[in-house]
């Protein structure tokens with residue numbers, strides 16, 4: 398199995414006085430990396446630098462040990478990018494669009510044909526291969542964009558909110574697809590929606606205000622909250638009171654009973670401690686009123 402490395406070294410990006418990335422460093426080998434952070438954390442800026450659409454002010458990115466600026470053509474031929482916004486030519490058929498992109502990627506005609514047919518089967522779009530993209534639903538367009546990103550079998554796959562706008566079933570399908578396709582690749586999956594990555598991410602890159610706070614596995618992250626998440630039954634009045642000075646990560650009804658998940662409860666002994674999940678950790682890290690990290 399070939400092993401690729403993508404190394405981000407002390408990246409700094411400023412937009413005027415606003416520092417969007419602040420000395421960000423990490424190294425990735427194959428696997429699925431969830432890039433998490435709230436609005437403005439710097440995810441898109443980082444992705445744009447990784448896709449060479451934007452230059453950093455300081456620092457560099459290395460692919461297999463070489464600065465990507467020194468091997469731009471080779472590096473870009475190994476990168477597949479699925480942007481947040483659809484950028485499909487709607488008057489093209491899916492087949493024509495894949496041919497067009499394959500050409501831009503410098504692929505041979507026969508390779509485009511073989512890979513296109515294989516990819517549309519994998520993402521279950523073979524029935525609409527010859528149909529115009531303008532007739533595609535949102536979910537079909539997302540899958541078409543994934544095909545485009547996967548043409549030329551990239552070693553690095555960068556996905557910016559790949560499940561945005563999909564219904565829960567389609568979100569699960571997209572997660573399954575990404576997990577199936579991840580073998581031997583470095584996959585960066587940027588999202589705000591923790592549940593989209595929880596079942597498939599090998600590691601989490603957590604960005605906050607341009608700084609990389611953590612690069613850890615699920616196990617390492619949830620250990621932050623071991624014995625700190627309590628599930629408790631409450632009545633709606635009590636809930637209103639509790640939520641003013643507690644971090645509540647979830648509210649659900651169990652029949653008539655209102656159940657809440659509290660992180661580091663102020664008043665212990667009213668519920669039971671439960672296993673933390675990534676959602677709890679996300680709230681713990683990003684709850685601005687109770688900054689801990």
Ligand SMILES: Nc1ncnc2c1ncn2[C@@H]1O[C@H](COP(=O)(O)OP(=O)(O)OP(=O)(O)O)[C@@H](O)[C@H]1O
Pocket residue numbers: 412415416417434435436437438439440441442443
């Ligand atoms: N072109 C730009 N000009 C000026 N400031 C920018 C520009 N792009 C991003 N920024 C700023 O840089 C910071 C990081 O933004 P960025 O879009 O990278 O974050 P993000 O994590 O991708 O956010 P979102 O989840 O909302 O897409 C923010 O403060 C943002 O306002």
